[in-house]
Amino acid sequence: MVTRDVRRRLYREILRVALWEGRLLRFIEEGRTSGFYHAGRGQEATAVGATAVLRQDDYLLYDHRGMGHAITKGVPIDRLFGDFLGTTQGTTGGLGAGIVHIAWPEVGVLGQSGTLGGSFPIAAGAGLSIRHRNTDQVVLCFFGDGAANRGTFHEAANAAALWKLPVIWLCENNGYAVSVPAAEALSVPQVADRAAAYGMPGEVVDGMDPDAVYTAVAAAVDRARAGAGPTLIEAMTYRFRGHYEGDPTNYRTAEELAAWQARDPLTTYPERMLQAGDATREWLQATHDEVAAEIEEAATVALCGEKPGPSRILQHVYA
Template identity: 55%
Template sequence: MPPMTDEQLLHVYRIMERAILLEQAVLRLIEDGSARLLLHSGRGQEAIGTGVCAALRDDDMLFYSHRGLTQLLAKGMAPGPLLGDFLGRTSGATRGLGAGIVHAVDHSLGLMGSSGTLGGGFVLSAGAALGARRLGDDRVSVHIFGEGSANRGTFHEAANAAALWKLPMVWLCENNGLSVSVAHRDATSIEDVADRAGAYGMPSRIVDGQDVEAVYDAVAEAVARARAGDGPTLIEAKTLRFRGHYEGDPQTYRSKEDIAAAQQRDPVRIVAEKLAARGIAGDRLGAIRNEEAAAMEAAITQALAAPKPGPERIHEGLLAPRETAA
């Protein structure tokens, strides 16, 4: 695959900065009582969402992970609708009916949502790939998931069907080595989740999940393969989680040294170094950060000003009509 262009890397850097600012904004809203929710931070894993989405078309379908803020932004969703979802406002992607990351959906951007149960995305993504095949188009279905959910039975059921039917599907496992607080080695019998692909006759690849170009290269190749009718691919991105499983997690299962070592491989810094090596000055990156910071403050103000849904919304989306009084 051709390398990422300067403009692609600059866009990746912008989305990474946007994701960091959005997480910081959500934490502020939690602290001041404006939002009551549980945030699963994706800090440290930004290269995965940006690398995946850089390899997709607008109409390709993405089932994102529960650390999916970067993934949502990289696929094209603006911060405003996400903030609206967090705050339960009508300006949200679900117009006030969502509950944050795992319920943000925008089919016009190919954002299909995320299963409320970890492991549910395997069968959903396979079903979407089957739907694309039946409709006769060449869209690809992509699912990003953590290594812990790969131990669910749905992984094996969907992998078998996808490989058997050569569905246009790409799975990417973001393996940060921790299933909540349990180390990967204590929960999974193999070191590499990618090894499971061979049992289904599916190709696989292991990449450095901190390097956006490595992620992009692997996904672009897998997407091209899927679009050509050659079936699914399993990619495992070895990555690092900087923060706890949830905000407020004391992380007693990790040492300070482990966290500090992980932060040395910050994907944002790696992208900045790549751009510097290409002769792109740091003041341009500084300008991007300032632009994104100003836009985020404006998005927060607009989201807070949006109304909450009224009681009339409770009957929307029902399969059966509401009974009326005689």
């Protein structure tokens, strides 16, 4: 059940993710970052709704679209800024030159693979480690509709189902693999249709609805903790910006974008909360102000970071 307290947490996290990304885009516009960023604006409800279900000791493998998963799981936001700024205060200590592939084991974030689809076998391996250690942890693995066609997905999905590993596969289907429409790349109408081939449940949810995502993932997590194995969830969502910053997006229409923007959880979710009596306009405004101040403070801290010296290249190198 999605209670008032859960809804308030979901809204706050959606707001944190969106405002954090907006501040990062300002860094990019100011020429402070050297990295390549794939914005997640529009997909916050899926990233937040799914990740909010997890415990701190559960594992997360996020995809490359935005940082909503990592932020919701508890990675410090000033350190994430530091990663994009390439400073020693980042989670990687200045490695990566602003191209972020971070891990934060303190809260179970195992990172993402530098190769598209590489997270699938890592997620299955983490699930296998849970089985061997006999804990009730789970693994949540995010991926896009494009990555769903990689061979690593099918190998990992088969192994997870065969051994009943506690893995939740979460496909963020935003309709495009870079510029290729999902309908031209998938052999079935939905990615979730493939779940039956591996003997695990598959479900399609509204990825613009935090409640729907939270409810579906909560059920899958309960199933995994009980030893019943993996679940494949496909959240139908949309990215409001290009595949990358600078993408001309001439492969989609303005009408299509406008139709999805009308479902933006940043505007629709607080209205739903107001109608349900889960929030007041005063609470919404106060929450916005608190989050905005938190983001600006984190940005200020991150800007004080230092660039790593030449000796950084020799750290963690073993022969």
